[in-house]
Amino acid sequence: MTLLGRTTVNLVVGISVLYTLLPVLWLLLAATKNVDALFQSDLLSLGDFSFTDNVKNLFAMDKGLYSRWYLNSVLYAVVGAAASAFISVACGYAFDKYSFRHKEKLFGLVLAAVMVPQTVLALPLYLMASEAGLVNTFWAVFIPVLFNPFGVYLGRIFSQGYVPDEVLEAARIDGAGDLATYFRVALRMLGPGVVTVFLFQLTAIWNNFFLPMVMLSDQKLYPVSLGLYQWNSAASVSPEYYPVVITGSLLAVLPLILAFQLLQRFWRAGLTAGAVK
Amino acid sequence: MRSKLACAVLMAPFFLLLTAVFLVPVGTAVWLSFFGADQPGLGFGPERTVFVGLRSYVAVLSDPTFLNSMLTVVLYCLIYIPLMVVGALTLALLLDSGVAKLRSWAQMGLYLPHAVPGIIAALIWLYLYTPGISPIIDLFAKADIRINFLGVDTVLPSIVNIALWSNLGYNMVIFYAALQAVPREVLEAAVVDGAGPVKQAVRIKAPLVRAAIVTVTMFTLIWALQLFTEPVLLNQSSPMISARFSPSMYIYDAAFTRNNYGLAAAASVILLAFTIALSYGVTRWTNRRAAR
Numbered sequence: 006m007t008l009l010g011r012t013t014v015n016l017v018v019g020i021s022v023l024y025t026l027l028p029v030l031w032l033l034l035a036a037t038k039n040v041d042a043l044f045q046s047d048l049l050s051l052g053d054f055s056f057t058d059n060v061k062n063l064f065a066m067d068k069g070l071y072s073r074w075y076l077n078s079v080l081y082a083v084v085g086a087a088a089s090a091f092i093s094v095a096c097g098y099a100f101d102k103y104s105f106r107h108k109e110k111l112f113g114l115v116l117a118a119v120m121v122p123q124t125v126l127a128l129p130l131y132l133m134a135s136e137a138g139l140v141n142t143f144w145a146v147f148i149p150v151l152f153n154p155f156g157v158y159l160g161r162i163f164s165q166g167y168v169p170d171e172v173l174e175a176a177r178i179d180g181a182g183d184l185a186t187y188f189r190v191a192l193r194m195l196g197p198g199v200v201t202v203f204l205f206q207l208t209a210i211w212n213n214f215f216l217p218m219v220m221l222s223d224q225k226l227y228p229v230s231l232g233l234y235q236w237n238s239a240a241s242v243s244p245e246y247y248p249v250v251i252t253g254s255l256l257a258v259l260p261l262i263l264a265f266q267l268l269q270r271f272w273r274a275g276l277t278a279g280a281v282k
Numbered sequence: 283m284r285s286k287l288a289c290a291v292l293m294a295p296f297f298l299l300l301t302a303v304f305l306v307p308v309g310t311a312v313w314l315s316f317f318g319a320d321q322p323g324l325g326f327g328p329e330r331t332v333f334v335g336l337r338s339y340v341a342v343l344s345d346p347t348f349l350n351s352m353l354t355v356v357l358y359c360l361i362y363i364p365l366m367v368v369g370a371l372t373l374a375l376l377l378d379s380g381v382a383k384l385r386s387w388a389q390m391g392l393y394l395p396h397a398v399p400g401i402i403a404a405l406i407w408l409y410l411y412t413p414g415i416s417p418i419i420d421l422f423a424k425a426d427i428r429i430n431f432l433g434v435d436t437v438l439p440s441i442v443n444i445a446l447w448s449n450l451g452y453n454m455v456i457f458y459a460a461l462q463a464v465p466r467e468v469l470e471a472a473v474v475d476g477a478g479p480v481k482q483a484v485r486i487k488a489p490l491v492r493a494a495i496v497t498v499t500m501f502t503l504i505w506a507l508q509l510f511t512e513p514v515l516l517n518q519s520s521p522m523i524s525a526r527f528s529p530s531m532y533i534y535d536a537a538f539t540r541n542n543y544g545l546a547a548a549a550s551v552i553l554l555a556f557t558i559a560l561s562y563g564v565t566r567w568t569n570r571r572a573a574r
Contacts, residue, residue: 096296124530129310183288
């Protein structure tokens, strides 16, 4: 390729990377500023470094609500995503290894569920939760996020790819029951698939905003996303909330970046499986 | 594999969830959309739930704020989806061309925003759109350009930008993975035929990852039609965004601000039907193009 072509390619990629990175860098720098410095938007001046103050204020604000929200988010996301991954992958495995009547129709229903907007389900879910006395409880947010039809789709693909039928046949000849085979043999081979589905769902739950907004009125049950939303609406009246919201946002981003870094090779495999078919 | 029981045990938890948080709610939404609260007499006595037929649908479809919200989301899709698909595909092709330097670093940088929760992405950009805080507005001001990101004409592009920023890298990784799966012999044949790098990318590589393009377009469409988080957050700061800006916001407003469940349910069913019809359209259209 010509030199001009090479330069153009690298220039376009470089500008795109700046576009994606600079807002995160802004968040990082803004988290070190107090209110006054923030409004002078003098981000690069080193005269003011209030990061530790901001963190202190963040955890002290409204009697330490933020740590409560953070804990809630971790609970909703980690426990929810783990449970959801095991449920979805088990179902996807069964779709792959067993045959029964109307199997493909049933799988079609699972795929159709992927298409349905969350916001369409919110009102009926709210009414059902209200009927069951679950509105404004942990369960109102926790149960619906366990449902992950895309995870079943991925589970089926992973099962096709990672679990050879011969291995299952061998286990059967050894006299192991189907369930024992699944839990002792197949699940181990499905490990990377479970991690991928877990990561996707972890992101989805950590991002979850609409459902908690509908279901929860008790601030103590909020996940970080909803809590920050509420504090941001307070910021327009009392600007001392701005540094708190910014610092809180920064701390809320870290766990996912960490998870993606640590588990990189898994989600890359998952994305490929989802796209290439 | 023999045991029917084992199969049922493995599938039961998921299908229990499917019934409880998907089938029953969809059924409830449809049912609710045909019923309404009727106040007997002069508003005295208990409310009764009565069958109202298509009344809620007529009410929604003749409500200018709902039609406006649909128009907004259609316009949003028309700007956002082409930008997203073309942008992500272009970046993937550039990274795949073998010319780009520091490829894995670039990928990681592009992917990073996907790890930022939607509400926080919206928060970051809201601040970058806010005069006084935003270094971008300051920069423009130094060049004597006054720009209002949350004005009447700019608010929709501003929302598109947030969504683009969040998802560009994610979709790029999907395209890149699909490109890596293209057999190298196919590409080598094209090079022998004398195709230049641009022609090679557009004429040969892009059609080979058609399946990935369809998948990305579908998911982007379904996701875009639910538009909620970004406008709800910007609604706190911009008078240009009403409480019924998008269909999802309309549903939320009808259900939880006005407590009109029939209206909210009818709007939900319309949004659902619209989503299914459009997704079906995309599949049909791409299949026909493939057949050609």
